[in-house]
Amino acid sequence: MEFHKEIRLLAYSLIFIFISSSANAQRCDTYEYFKKHPVTNSLSNSRVTEATKPTRDTISNEVITIPVVIHVLYNNAAQNISDAQILSQLQSLNNDYRKFNTDAANTPRAFAPLAADARIVFCLAKIDASGKATTGIIHKYTSEQSWTADDGMKFSAQDGDNAWDSKRYLNIWVCNLFGRSLGYSSLPGSQADKDGVVIQFDAFGTTGTVTYPFNKGRTATHEIGHWLGLKHLWGDANCGDDGIADTPPQQNFNNGCPSFPHTTSCSINGNGDMFMNFMDFTDDACMNMFSKGQAMKMRSIFATGGARNTFLNSAVCDSNSVQHSAMPVEPAVTKMMISLFPNPAIKFINLESKNSSDLIGKTVKVCNIYGGVVISQLLLTQKTTITIQHLPVGVYFIKIGEGKENKTIRFVKE
Numbered sequence: 527m528e529f530h531k532e533i534r535l536l537a538y539s540l541i542f543i544f545i546s547s548s549a550n551a552q553r554c555d556t557y558e559y560f561k562k563h564p565v566t567n568s569l570s571n572s573r574v575t576e577a578t579k580p581t582r583d584t585i586s587n588e589v590i591t592i593p594v595v596i597h598v599l600y601n602n603a604a605q606n607i608s609d610a611q612i613l614s615q616l617q618s619l620n621n622d623y624r625k626f627n628t629d630a631a632n633t634p635r636a637f638a639p640l641a642a643d644a645r646i647v648f649c650l651a652k653i654d655a656s657g658k659a660t661t662g663i664i665h666k667y668t669s670e671q672s673w674t675a676d677d678g679m680k681f682s683a684q685d686g687d688n689a690w691d692s693k694r695y696l697n698i699w700v701c702n703l704f705g706r707s708l709g710y711s712s713l714p715g716s717q718a719d720k721d722g723v724v725i726q727f728d729a730f731g732t733t734g735t736v737t738y739p740f741n742k743g744r745t746a747t748h749e750i751g752h753w754l755g756l757k758h759l760w761g762d763a764n765c766g767d768d769g770i771a772d773t774p775p776q777q778n779f780n781n782g783c784p785s786f787p788h789t790t791s792c793s794i795n796g797n798g799d800m801f802m803n804f805m806d807f808t809d810d811a812c813m814n815m816f817s818k819g820q821a822m823k824m825r826s827i828f829a830t831g832g833a834r835n836t837f838l839n840s841a842v843c844d845s846n847s848v849q850h851s852a853m854p855v856e857p858a859v860t861k862m863m864i865s866l867f868p869n870p871a872i873k874f875i876n877l878e879s880k881n882s883s884d885l886i887g888k889t890v891k892v893c894n895i896y897g898g899v900v901i902s903q904l905l906l907t908q909k910t911t912i913t914i915q916h917l918p919v920g921v922y923f924i925k926i927g928e929g930k931e932n933k934t935i936r937f938v939k940e
């Protein structure tokens with residue numbers, strides 16, 4: 527009897543150790559990654575093309591859309607997560623970054639006035655890097671059984687999958703991380719081909735393979751917070767700070783789910799740690815807010831000169847752009863008789879029509895293969911010259927007019 531009890535006790539303590547160690551899975555390796563891969567200047571180490579050239583500043587209150595490409599790398603069936611699981615992650619990201627998360631109601635009253643709608647949303651890319659239609663999801667078999675936080679998954683040559691242009695896409699690699707580490711992110715300004723976030727396959731989304739207590743999509747919310755320039759609340763130092771005014775200094779990270787208030791010798795007042803913030807290490811069900819200061823910080827990197835400014839130009843979630851930008855042939859039905867010459871062209875192109883109503887009063891748009899509008903001009907004469915000298919070499923599409931009355935012409939800039 528006594529013996530059985532001991533066995534049972536032993537079994538319980540083993541289960542307890544197992545549960546604690548799984549609950550204490552390394553929440554985030556971003557700081558360790560950052561120490562090994564310090565950030566260089568974001569704009570100097572990547573080629574600035576016309577499509578990625580900053581053209582405008584953020585507009586106050588605009589909802590910023592971030593196109594996402596998901597690279598699912600699997601070595602067995604469980605790791606090959608379903609598209610439904612991926613969509614559940616997109617949904618929870620869009621809830622968390624718009625403060626549409628239902629558990630926002632759980633933010634303690636003391637911190638509730640600081641909780642922010644960051645006005646950032648995420649969409650699956652609809653146009654791939656070559657201008658073709660895509661689902662924004664890649665499922666790829668790999669011979670690697672697990673990966674360390676050392677970027678192998680970001681390179682096809684290492685049996686991972688290459689990043690898509692990180693000036694236009696947020697790359698998310700979903701794979702099996704060694705030791706069930708949950709994820710890590712590059713910081714703004716990182717090397718372009720390593721830029722993005724990596725998430726453990728069973729901590730991604732809210733359905734399918736996700737495992738309690740990391741089953742509400744908050745690993746991605748947290749890692750993308752880093753990708754948008756946020757630090758951990760405790761600044762990765764004892765009683766450190768994250769540089770954000772409205773998040774209190776914190777002694778260290780919090781695990782599990784403390785009860786409010788959780789104060790330490792570093793607390794500046796009785797409210798203690800903001801452990802329900804997405805940038806702590808608490809369980810998914812315990813997190814429910816970004817602060818207003820964090821939202822401002824994240825939005826600031828989209829402003830002119832910011833590391834993610836080019837995303838304001840990214841039209842790769844717009845399927846209409848697939849049709850008008852990537853269509854290799856001119857529309858078959860058109861009554862408009864417009865000629866474009868020379869083609870290929872170096873410095874300028876001419877548009878001319880025998881019928882004045884074809885051009886005059888219409889807007890002409892020059893689009894790159896990603897659907898981004900690089901020139902927009904109102905036509906006032908029957909023959910118009912458009913300067914293209916400043917455009918990078920490549921294929922472009924000229925679109926004249928709107929609705930049924932439009933014509934698309936492809937031309938090559940040399």
Ligand SMILES: [Zn+2]
Nearest residue numbers: 554556752758
């Ligand atoms: Zn982190």
